[in-house]
Amino acid sequence: MASIKPSQLNDFKDRLTQRHGELVEAIHEELQRSEDKERFLELAGGVHDPGEESVADLLVDLNLTITEGHVRDLAEIEDALRRIDQGSYGICIDCGIDIGVDRLDAYPSAARCIDCQAKRERLYAHEQKPTL
Template sequence: MAALTHPQLEQLTRKLKADYQALLREVRDELENSGNQHRIDLLNSEPGDAGDESMANALADFNLTILDRHIDGMRDIEAALQRIKNGEYGVCIDCGDEVGFTRLQAYPTAKRCIVCQEQREKHYAQEGHPKM
């Protein structure tokens, strides 16, 4: 198994840190915008109907879902940076083989080699579809 070279590891570390900063900006922007939107809603509060309230709740849920995805992404990046520190980055957590530089360039938080990831997706995709 060929380990990642030092320049490859540096390149991936820079990418992870840049992605983390981008997600952090997104979370901050979303939180700032949601606060402003709440104030605007209070200022413009006219009696609305149940449909308006339902739409507002759906939008709030959607915004929370986006925030959750960003925060999950940040956690994945933090875990990848920790694997780099521990010398475990680029090693599949299932089989122990190399994850591969090309895969890590495309998906720097990858924890599995492509073979193990495909097997995992097939296995868990089957569980999501009930059989009659």
């Protein structure tokens, strides 16, 4: 395990667990909203015009983008919690050095040190998905 004090590790685990719960709830709410929009469109039937269709499409895309971001964050948090359980939390998954408490404090689910994360972002910068 990285040079993290047990009290700090407990704090990170608590923060990650709390954020995990918040994200699960947010995903559930987004999915519920999507179902509500689908029901609205069913009720609206043929009364809508192309402008309303465009707005509905935009709302669906926006909800999907938000939900995808939440799911991605949730996966990172679950990975971080797994690393805590395995004793490898705070160690860069690429180079094996300590990530650093300051970075973990700012971003508790960090899996890479700043240098490796910067390299990864440069390497995969062209593969970014478009967002709204």
